Amino acid sequence: LQMIMQYQKLSPLTQVLSVIFLFFLLNISRDLLILFLEPVLDASEKSKLCTLCSPHAMCLNTSGIMKCQCRNGFDGNGSSCSDVNECLTLGNVCGGIGKCVNNIGSFSCSCPSGYSTNGSSCSDIDECKTANDTCDNNADCTNTAGSYHCICKNGFTGDGSLCTDINECVNDTNKCNANALCINTIGSYNCKCKKGFAGNGRSCHDINECELGTNNCHVNAHCNNTIGSFKCRCKTGFTGNGMHCHDVDECA
Numbered sequence: 001l002q003m004i005m006q007y008q009k010l011s012p013l014t015q016v017l018s019v020i021f022l023f024f025l026l027n028i029s030r031d032l033l034i035l036f037l038e039p040v041l042d043a044s045e046k047s048k049l050c051t052l053c054s055p056h057a058m059c060l061n062t063s064g065i066m067k068c069q070c071r072n073g074f075d076g077n078g079s080s081c082s083d084v085n086e087c088l089t090l091g092n093v094c095g096g097i098g099k100c101v102n103n104i105g106s107f108s109c110s111c112p113s114g115y116s117t118n119g120s121s122c123s124d125i126d127e128c129k130t131a132n133d134t135c136d137n138n139a140d141c142t143n144t145a146g147s148y149h150c151i152c153k154n155g156f157t158g159d160g161s162l163c164t165d166i167n168e169c170v171n172d173t174n175k176c177n178a179n180a181l182c183i184n185t186i187g188s189y190n191c192k193c194k195k196g197f198a199g200n201g202r203s204c205h206d207i208n209e210c211e212l213g214t215n216n217c218h219v220n221a222h223c224n225n226t227i228g229s230f231k232c233r234c235k236t237g238f239t240g241n242g243m244h245c246h247d248v249d250e251c252a
Helices: 002-008 012-025 030-040 043-052
Strands: 057-062 065-070 074-076 081-083 099-103 106-110 115-117 122-124 139-144 147-152 156-158 163-165 180-185 188-193 197-199 204-206 221-226 229-234 238-240 245-247
Touching (some): 065 074, 147 156
Antiparallel strands (some): 099 106, 238 245
16 A cells, blocks of 8 residues: 555656556566556557557557557567568468568568569569560460470471571472472472463463464464474475475475
């Protein structure tokens, strides 16, 4: 009773300091200390109780009651907060791809080459879409998990990083007709029917110049069609090369 009477004679500030000293001496939690002090403090003095919270805690005023609450990534009673090792408590947080790195109050994912991170997970980088590939301009890029493949397009040969044109006309891999000319192009080829033939190059048929009248035989010559061409022969009574025929003077 005598101690209580002496306590009441102290100034409010001295009373608070005495209680704080007593609670620390007895190793009593800060939450209990706040709970004890709140009834004897005014609103401005209550806000000072937040200094009793851990640096990793929030000071909450709930219906006039001050409370210390550990922030995300920390665990404790608010007056004392310790870091949570999410790499141990959350399990496979990086998707089984990256390495989990614990930080104070948080964690991050260290991702291997070919993956990007948003801090909490690893995702594949599509090098083909982001133009980070080394494929040749004449190759197709195919994305894979953590990497990509380069495959030369049709008409080209190489390892995908370097592709060179295939000359189909030289290596006889073209589909031109036997009566057509093969013309190589970059990555492909064209077929063109030879003179005396008509078609699309892959299919060629003989042109009958004698029937079409596209021959240059003399009027006094016979036109004989041949495969891919024609021949001119002077008629009986005429002589020449078929393109030029002159009369034979039988009386001379």
